[in-house]
Amino acid sequence: MMEWHKRKNVRKGYTTGSCATAAARIAALMILRQQIIEQISLTTSAGITLFLPVEHPLIEGQQATAAICTNGGNDIDATHNMLIYARVSLNNSGVITIDGGEGIGRITRAGLGLHVGTAAMHKTSRQAIESAVRDVIGSARGADVVIFAPEGEKRACKTYNARLGIEGGISIIGTRDSVNPMSAESWKRALAIELETKRTLGLEQIILAPGNSLTLSSDEERLVEENLSISADHAAAMSNFVGYMLQECVRLGFRHVVLVGDAGKLVKIAAGIFHTHSHVADCQREVLIANLALLGAPFEMLYAVEQCTTTETAIDLIIERGWQSVFELIAKKICQRINEMLRFSHNRPVCDAVLFSLDNHFLGANRPINDILADFTRLSPSGVTA
Structure with missing residues (x-):
């Protein structure tokens, strides 16, 4: 092609x-x-x-x-x-x-x-x-x-x-059926067009998820619709370009932005990383360990997380040991980092973060999830509901 x-x-x-x-x-x-x-x-x-x-x-x-x-x-x-x-x-x-x-x-x-x-x-x-x-x-x-x-x-x-x-071999893990060769700038522009389209339709609130190249994955669509009870029409993919997409949300005048998705991807934002590709930054376990330490987790727990091969394994271990409160702390730090990045904007949107596991189980949010959903689903000035 x-x-x-x-x-x-x-x-x-x-x-x-x-x-x-x-x-x-x-x-x-x-x-x-x-x-x-x-x-x-x-x-x-x-x-x-x-x-x-x-x-x-x-x-x-x-x-x-x-x-x-x-x-x-x-x-x-x-x-x-x-x-x-x-x-x-x-x-x-x-x-x-x-x-x-x-x-x-x-x-x-x-x-x-x-x-x-x-x-x-x-x-x-x-x-x-x-x-x-x-x-x-x-x-x-x-x-x-x-x-x-x-x-x-x-x-x-x-x-x-x-x-x-x-x-013993390769993995068949691609969730798309084609590979899209695009420059970073073309890729970002294509993502922004989706935001522009939704804003033109009157949406003032948006869910941003890591996505699958240029679109949400089928799992993310189900997560938004089934776990949050919000139409996937209110969600857009941001890929690895978190900072860029947040800046575009400011430019387009969105009032409320909710970052939703796999904690293994979003956890990087808590460290101030706004381009989340693994080639740019690979620090999920380090972020988890630092925040667990702030909560008082023992050294044995920190070491066990450090030894985990994947972020998903670390998340399972954290839940098993009863330290799930770390995800609330990380979600709050994600929002703090976003507010710091956007601190000079005149129309900074309200930002929330909701973290899920790879199999779509809720892990934590920066504030009570019901409050986030209530604010998101409230009728917007343009008359558009979630």
Whole structure:
């Protein structure tokens, strides 16, 4: 896929998850048709249709295998130009099972939202694979799907998987189906356009969440609508550009801004970090440890958090040990940092922060959550309700 950004011709890629989904769909189709398929069309969530060549198609009765080659576009990573295979075996169980084979890593530690011992495949990718296969085989049949990547273990050495407790291969964790190559300025401008659109519609209150590139993830939309009982129409993605998006909220005249999302991402703001990409700042555990210490946590507790591999593991440990009050303290510091950054603005919005765990459990807020929601859902001067 070719697009233009700042007069430069750039290529979009597609994720390992979309390759696994496409390969599984092809394999299922080949079984039913008993015919080799050499090309598949894949329509992404952005409405773009890809025509992808099928690698190594093979049919063996009620089992078939197919592969799709990954493509990172202009954002090349360790999995670029790598074959992702799917082996599908039909049965009469009515149930679709999905697992990882050769080259797909296994979860060895808690903290990634996946069970220890399972294949490192994000639930969104699993859902996409299951939906693609079910669409082909119908409701009555069942299927066993195995995703594998012969080069996976070697390629994984160039990733952070080992640090995250993923061993034996790559992870299929992309929650998007395409990779968007954009300059930082183009990316920020695209995010700001979403804010401008919502402000034009009369919204004076906005929820900002980390998002999924340019949009909220499906999990974040559910979080806003189910956990906060607010329409996702009142929410926008800020990606890693927290400071920029807050400045845009000031420019556009929003009265109330609520930062909502995974504490593992938002905790950085409590340290005054307003660009949250891990390449810029990777200090979540340090922030947690500093604030736990201020609350009087013993050294043994601080050391245990320091030894955690991921922020999610640290959060689980903090809750288990009964120190959840640290999240309220961090939420308050997030708002203090925001107010400091915006201290010279004449129309500074009210800012709140609501922290959730990776699986959308409430952790803490800077003030009572009911007060935040009451202020947010109050009828605005423009007559727009949440």
